[in-house]
Amino acid sequence: MSARPGVCARTAAESRRRHFTGLRRFPARLVSVGDAVASFNPVYGQGMSSATLHASCLSSYLTGSADFDGVARDFFNLEHMVVDAAWAVSAGGDAGRLDAANGVEVPEPVRQQRAALGRVVAATLIDGTVARVFNDVSYMLRHPATLGDPELLERAGAALGAKSH
Known part of the structure; x- marks a missing residue:
């Protein structure tokens, strides 16, 4: 994406998450990492840290007993734990702010x-x-x-x- 000179590119101030742990069918030798799995409201600064930990999960998976002919379930389970932790900080903070703003009980x-x-x-x-x-x-x-x-x-x-x- 290119921005016009002098105009800042707009970032999404929201959190999004995609779950891969429950997939029954997924191509072998393919994984998703970083923003493809979870993107976070940038105010919390979790995106790069989360992506780095995804890479660490991938390293553990690849150097372990990975099944390259099947769905990378073990990898997705490792990654899920990382995303849960980042999600607790980012989406949890957003939930508190939004609950207060919207009068949610x-x-x-x-x-x-x-x-x-x-x-x-x-x-x-x-x-x-x-x-x-x-x-x-x-x-x-x-x-x-x-x-x-x-x-x-x-x-x-x-x-x-x-x-x-």
């Missing part, structure tokens, strides 16, 4: 999860350890489930409690 467990994440985010300004863990998740060096670790939540609560005294 959010189930209690989701509200609690979002409130806990809000406390972690607030604590990143006070506690360096919480900030490092949050950054590691943002940079896709750790899984998003790390942010729900009870020790991290306790540390974030303590940091915020110390600030309010």
Whole structure:
């Protein structure tokens, strides 16, 4: 795509995902990676990290016991885990913003999860350890489930409690 001089090309501010794990028929010796599998709202910066991890999955698949005469199911399953992690950060952030903007009633467990994440985010300004863990998740060096670790939540609560005294 070429843009006119002085005009920025427009990027899609949305997340899209295509599932390959459940396909019954798919050509042998063919895989999908990067934006062909999942593209993310660029505000979260997950696209390149996700694509890099797709390449790592492909390397593991190709150097393992790959079946080159069948559907690359093992590869798609590895890749699915990577996409799930990036999706939790990108699409989860979008969902919270869109729910609030559209007045969507959010189930209690989701509200609690979002409130806990809000406390972690607030604590990143006070506690360096919480900030490092949050950054590691943002940079896709750790899984998003790390942010729900009870020790991290306790540390974030303590940091915020110390600030309010």
